[in-house]
Amino acid sequence: MNPLPALAPASADATCNPAGTPALDAAQAKEQASIFKALADPNRLRLLSIIKAAPAGTVCVCDLTDPLNLTQPTVSHHLKVLLDAGLLQREKRGIWAYFSLTPGALDHIAGSLARL
Amino acid sequence: MNPLPALAPASADATCNPAGTPALDAAQAKEQASIFKALADPNRLRLLSIIKAAPAGTVCVCDLTDPLNLTQPTVSHHLKVLLDAGLLQREKRGIWAYFSLTPGALDHIAGSLARL
DNA sequence: GCCCGACATTGATGTGCATCGATACACCAT
């Protein structure tokens, strides 16, 4: 369970880009696109924002359905998308599931943007 | 024709986030999501990468269809999406259309990510 | 004038995704 497995190999081999091959090959592009796809939804951005702004840094699912005005299955779906993208971490405490930002994930994405 | 009209109002009013309202309201989230939606496609990421890596900083459309292995209408569609998102600029020289990165656009997105 | 090449737009098609209701699962209390 490495953190951010999909973000790692973005800057491995630095080719000198010989005027015909694109700087980003198809595999790298697909990986990065999947990350941005996770961010390409208003409700998921709001989820990230709420979790980031939380005092303890962790938020229970039951506190996320009301501010977004979505049903519980929909919120759970979005959280899973962000989880699979490596942006969130889940910690189960008893009945409740607490979500927190993966440390450095947003910074990592910002870096890969600048390194396009 | 302002550059990056959809990116501007991200950090206007800084509320103190009173424990119920999300840090990102629905309108801001929708705007930012539309930007990430433009980035959430492998071929569009490759287009940006190719244009950024080009020596002159500008690339003709005819040089973009081959490396992506897509038809010309599809490439034109993707370029329009990036154009509408404020990420690219178009300059027509005679018959040809040259595309270049909007200066600071990627940095702006990276900043808004960190400011979520 | 006419034709040709570069690019944009349109229409159609298949696929993917956001959302919901219903249901299943996990955990605690009694």
Next chain:
DNA sequence: ATGGTGTATCGATGCACATCAATGTCGGGC
């Protein structure tokens, strides 16, 4: 065990999008 509550998963539905072929538009050369 039995009931109840918080989450996750499933199936279905409607919409958005990526892609292409065909067509339209603009500009240059003959």
